[in-house]
Amino acid sequence: MKKLIAGNWKMNGDKDFAGNLTETLVRFLPDYQEALKKCDVLLCPPFLHLGIVQDVIHAQGAPVFLGAQNCCERDNGAVTGEVSAQMLADFGCSYVILGHSERREYYGESDDLVAAKAKKAHEAGLTAIICVGEKEEERMAGHQEKIVGRQLEKSLPDTARADNTVLAYEPVWAIGTGKTATAADVKTMHSFIRKKLQERLEDSELIRILYGGSMKPENAAELLATPNVDGGLIGGASLKAEQFLGIVNAV
Ligand code: PGA
Numbered sequence: 300m301k302k303l304i305a306g307n308w309k310m311n312g313d314k315d316f317a318g319n320l321t322e323t324l325v326r327f328l329p330d331y332q333e334a335l336k337k338c339d340v341l342l343c344p345p346f347l348h349l350g351i352v353q354d355v356i357h358a359q360g361a362p363v364f365l366g367a368q369n370c371c372e373r374d375n376g377a378v379t380g381e382v383s384a385q386m387l388a389d390f391g392c393s394y395v396i397l398g399h400s401e402r403r404e405y406y407g408e409s410d411d412l413v414a415a416k417a418k419k420a421h422e423a424g425l426t427a428i429i430c431v432g433e434k435e436e437e438r439m440a441g442h443q444e445k446i447v448g449r450q451l452e453k454s455l456p457d458t459a460r461a462d463n464t465v466l467a468y469e470p471v472w473a474i475g476t477g478k479t480a481t482a483a484d485v486k487t488m489h490s491f492i493r494k495k496l497q498e499r500l501e502d503s504e505l506i507r508i509l510y511g512g513s514m515k516p517e518n519a520a521e522l523l524a525t526p527n528v529d530g531g532l533i534g535g536a537s538l539k540a541e542q543f544l545g546i547v548n549a550v
Contacts, residue, residue: 302338302523303465303507303530304547305428306537307368307396310345317348321355321363323540328361334550335362338530341394342537343368346382353391366394366428369402372415384416384423395420396428396532398454400471410453418456421463428465428509428532429454431492435472443470444491451495461505466492467532473512475535482525485510489527516545523549 312320321342328335343366344352356363371381387395397420398413417427431450433443447468455464468488470480480488489508496503510522511532522528536542 300505300507300529302550303341303509304338304543304550305341305366305394305396305467305509305530305532306343306543307399307511307532307534308342308344308348308537309368309401309534311538312345312348314348314351317344317351318355320538320540321352324543325355325359325361325363327540327544328363328547331544331547334547338547338550339364340547341366343394343396349390349392364393365391366396367392368396368399370395370397370416370420370425372412372419374419384419384425387420388423388425392425394426394428394465396430396467398450399430400432400469400474404471410450413454414456417454417464418458421456421458426463426465427459428467429459430467430469430511430532432467432469432471432474432512438470438472443488447488447492448495451492451499455499460500461502461507465507465509465530466496467509467511468492469511469532475513477513479513479518479522480510482521485522485528486525489525493527514546516542516549519546519549 341364367387370384397416402408420427431447433446437446473480507529509530509532510528514531514533515536
């Protein structure tokens with residue numbers, strides 16, 4: 300299966316940063332032809348910088364997909380401050396990250412809300428990257444499969460299929476902390492996720508399951524070679540061209 304290397308820029312940078320980072324990536328990506336045969340590259344900048352990133356990608360005809368980091372669970376109307384899935388699709392996005400642990404934690408996003416957003420993303424023709432993952436205390440208590448299992452059951456809408464949904468396993472304690480789950484832990488969890496998906500989806504073998512949480516060039520090769528790891532959702536290391544390209548190279 301073709302892997303997906305996705306940069307989640309979160310709320311970082313200004314216009315110049317977004318333009319410069321994209322230009323650097325696009326300039327050097329052709330050096331990674333072998334990797335590009337095996338992976339898709341996706342950039343998810345803040346909403347306001349989508350246009351800047353898109354202009355650079357289009358100007359260079361670069362093989363890079365564009366995605367957002369959130370969307371609204373409603374179609375349109377009086378919902379101040381929100382952006383609809385349809386608007387993202389109209390703008391040229393192909394993907395949207397949903398249910399990231401930062402949104403679940405800081406904005407109280409529930410599994411049900413994530414499922415509602417994912418449904419709107421699917422209706423708009425976007426691929427939803429649905430994030431799941433346990434907190435440190437949940438792992439310490441050995442509850443990681445219970446937590447992730449519940450998130451999977453409830454955060455996936457009935458419209459989910461392998462061609463419109465990507466899962467991202469991101470243990471909360473590994474995000475932005477420099478701590479990475481061991482390849483053994485990732486292997487166990489990704490195989491659990493694949494099994495859970497089998498209960499729901501006919502084409503569960505084809506759905507991509509990304510790992511996220513302090514992925515960097517130094518650990519990417521091992522993580523990406525782990526069974527059922529079909530790519531990475533990269534935060535911190537996606538803000539530095541050299542590191543992001545290092546992860547692409549690891550593919
Ligand atoms: P990180 O973030 O790579 O900085 O740990 C990953 C994510 O939150 O998507």
